[in-house]
Amino acid sequence: NTSGLPYPPGPKSLPVIGNLLDVPKSESWKTYGSWGKQYGELVHFTVFGQHYIVINSMRVAVDLLEKRSKTYSDRPEIPMLEVIGWDWNTGVMPYGAAWRQRRREIHQQFRTEKALQYHPTIMKEAHQFLNKLLLTPDKFASHIRHYPGAVIMSVVYDYEVASADDHFLNIAEEAISMLSVATFPGATLVNTFPWLQYLPSWLPGMGFKQHAERCRRLTAEMKGAPLQYVRDRIASGAPTRCVATEVLSRLSDPMGQTTPEAEEVIKDVVAIAYAAGADTTVSAITTGFLAMLLYPEAKKKAQQEIDTIVGSDRLPTLHDRASLPYVEAFVWEVLRWHPVLPLSVARAAYDNDIYEGKFIPKEATILMNTWAIHHDEGMYPEPEVFKPERFLGPDGSLKDEYPMTAFGIGRRICPGRHAADASLWVAVTLVLAAFDVRKRKDESGREIDVSDEFTDSLISHPVGFVCDIQPRNPRTESIIREAVMCRE
């Protein structure tokens, strides 16, 4: 630090290991949030010489990530991602030409007007989702997982997934779950001491290398196989219109040929939607279910609004969205109450910087504490309570306060947010309209407790729960069946 200025305040650190012992093992966003109350909106700590800066307020997030986006749009280097073959992911790429090119293509395919074109697919898959809830309500978690995957595979590859055990989905799910290899103990050491990856795999502690090799193969198949399916369809003359065909035509020459560089971009761009959009949307929808269980009054108000405005003879559609302010506030509260990515996706400082007299060193890891921002009592009184009313004015109209921070901020804000927002709204609203999601009762008739805890991971999910899902009225079944049939 040659600036002579202090780092932002934070917990006292020890020589060499820094704050290793202070770094929380679980729900780190809560600890970082309490550090925020103790030390200030910007907190600094180190681990083995790596600097970390936590942003705990909306004001500082805007000042740094939006107003100084040139300095704060980089991502930290995570050596393990290259080892496991996940470094192609636009979401973790360093700020530079390769990222910019991929981001431009993703934006083209998921920008506001483009996302509107995906609404019929979202509705179609949502009706399938309701039908599955009707048939096997106990498998609701698996149905929630299936729905965003089916939407994305249809939008991106014009591919209809099998109702169970789909080959492409299985590969993608396994490759994504193996991403966790990047955080298991051996792997985190590689992230701290990158030279470890060059040691032979027979040495003790190097077992992760075999795991990494399998992950590399799966990831390559996840990127290659569905794209080949699209190319085969094009070659056979089958009418195909999807994100993959558009990206292929944008990046191919008039003869349909691609350069090796363009080929990489095509593969990266089409594969990112599932990798970045499936599990995130699953988490948000599951949080919606949890809110229905823990806050039955809010659920009831949303259902009353649907009954009054839409009636009970049909299912709501996205055309009804503007007429359902309470339902809208319910969905916004789902995104606020427990953000899908409580610490967003880490950034890295591209350069040394000075903010309000404090020094932020180049390459520091920047953590935007979305959870703390969404639980700022000044902005959201009683933040731990699920209360859609906070987004409504005294006359019941919606305030202009969409919790966009759930999707990040600045140049690296989520490019899939329009499609994700529509998929979430449709799933939550149609479930509210069609079903009563209630706490299950045990044999003695007592309600089974539902935990409001969430998993400790980059994408945080409610911990598992059981519930009872009943159609709201006798006509529900036939309405869902008709909706499914009319779209087949």
Ligand code: HEM
């Ligand atoms: C409810 C669902 C979703 C949530 C909550 C979510 C949230 C986020 C967040 C917080 C980030 C980090 C932004 C930042 O650094 O400021 C992000 C990045 C990203 N998201 Fe999403 N996302 C969702 C769905 C999707 C979907 C459906 C897609 C499909 C295209 C997508 C594609 C991406 C990509 C490509 C990035 C990386 C952007 C970059 O680094 O330039 N996401 N998302």
